[in-house]
Amino acid sequence: MKKRENFSDCLLKEIERLKNPSCIGLDPKIEEIPSCIKKGNPPEKAILEFTKKVIDATYDIVPAFKLQMAHFERFKSKGIAVLEKIISYLKEKKKIIILDGKRNDIGATSQIYALTYLSKNGFDVQAITINPYLGTDGVMPFVEIAKKEKKGIFVLVKTSNPSSVEIQEKKLQDGKKVSELIASLVCRWGKETEGKRGYNLVGAVVSATFPKSARNLRKLMPKSIFLVPGYGAQGGKAKDVVANFKKGLEGAIVNSSRGIIFAFKRAPFNKKFGEKRFDEAVRESALVMKRDLLSALKIKEN
């Protein structure tokens, strides 16, 4: 059977074209936004303006952007209107958009969520993050709509927060950890969605903050692209994320949110650029991240 191009193929193509396996997390927390942007603006306008400037500063070097729903939901219908505008803006620039909503529900409701976020009549983004706690029938509606629309999902397997050990690392009677059980489900959910490059449309969220787990999960989910949180501000290093890749630039996309979009607050970017030139700090920190990842992956920049 001839394999059809799927979401993973599109993502890999962009990663390779830009030689950059990173993703910028757009978490426009209003409290952190430069005061020069907040001044005189209602908050929803400030997050729109700020986020657009982050995109302007990086869209030519970064293949994908991850939008954190919480920061838009916060401003109710006005916040969601901003989310719609940002999605349109990213689409104009032909960027891959991952919506970080961690949605999940029983089947009938998951289908509504899948239509809402992945279908052409909905927000129509390329991928969404999904919480697996409800099992197969809460996930398959997303897989089916993603398949039809050439979209993808990323299932939470091993998250970046310290408490992720409480449930995800607990051992089951067969000796597997809970996160390993989820990994086996991820493989099952992705069956028959393989693209031309051999990856399914069901990806996995696997943190950079637990490299030993990542190495193990990489083996258990050979056909999944990993979306890797925890790099940068959350403590994950480039050497830690290498375990999430399969070969070369293949197999993972590493996200950084705060570490990039609010780079103007930290050394060395604070002194060099300051708050007013926050967008230059965004671009430079994104380039530093790219080089950092390429160097850890032993890939020449050009």
Place this chain on the structure above:
Amino acid sequence: MKKRENFSDCLLKEIERLKNPSCIGLDPKIEEIPSCIKKGNPPEKAILEFTKKVIDATYDIVPAFKLQMAHFERFKSKGIAVLEKIISYLKEKKKIIILDGKRNDIGATSQIYALTYLSKNGFDVQAITINPYLGTDGVMPFVEIAKKEKKGIFVLVKTSNPSSVEIQEKKLQDGKKVSELIASLVCRWGKETEGKRGYNLVGAVVSATFPKSARNLRKLMPKSIFLVPGYGAQGGKAKDVVANFKKGLEGAIVNSSRGIIFAFKRAPFNKKFGEKRFDEAVRESALVMKRDLLSALKIKEN
């Protein structure tokens, strides 16, 4: 130490005042809404009008309403604007509002979600449903804000869908099921939030479709109010939900969504009322549910 009134106290008071431990699930799926309401209206207007009529038909007999976020998110900013209007409408009628969003994220983001939904500057509803897969640091921001604002949360422990067995019923090495591990975390998360009646503000979602599990979970979480999905359209019977209660009307609130709001589609309400008198079908089915629960709980109606 003198106990302060908390969310559970408010919920119990309303349940007892109306002698009704049920909750109507507002899942206004546009495809199911009567055509007399859809006619000539854009979908977001139709869901607003329909939902208001459901509320009008039942607010004097039902203590709480559960809003399913998916059906509002579906219509993007316009849908969220409708959600805001419905929340205001329910507040005017002094109803308890549970937002069914199953939100969860790492700590920093959970805090934004908690502010968004539970605080006075946000949607300001009484309670929200939470997915526990990320563990303590993803849940505590909700608990802290709920404590401050006299609000509550309901943590998914045992959901009503058939696939809930895949993860939630798996046994850990200590012999506990995953859902029982979550139950122990629910107790820990609720510590020091006890109200005057002895219940914490951290409740649990425990389905009516698995009565054996419910009986067990009731023992494991003695201080949690259970939000019980799965009654009615999903197959749970009144005799099955008894296991979720502690004594009398105490300890649980049973939700029905489709079975009530779209009662006009099923016997005997379809023949008696038909589509045009759908609101009468809503009221009558809600009264039938109330009587059904009271009878199973062996409580006299008046």
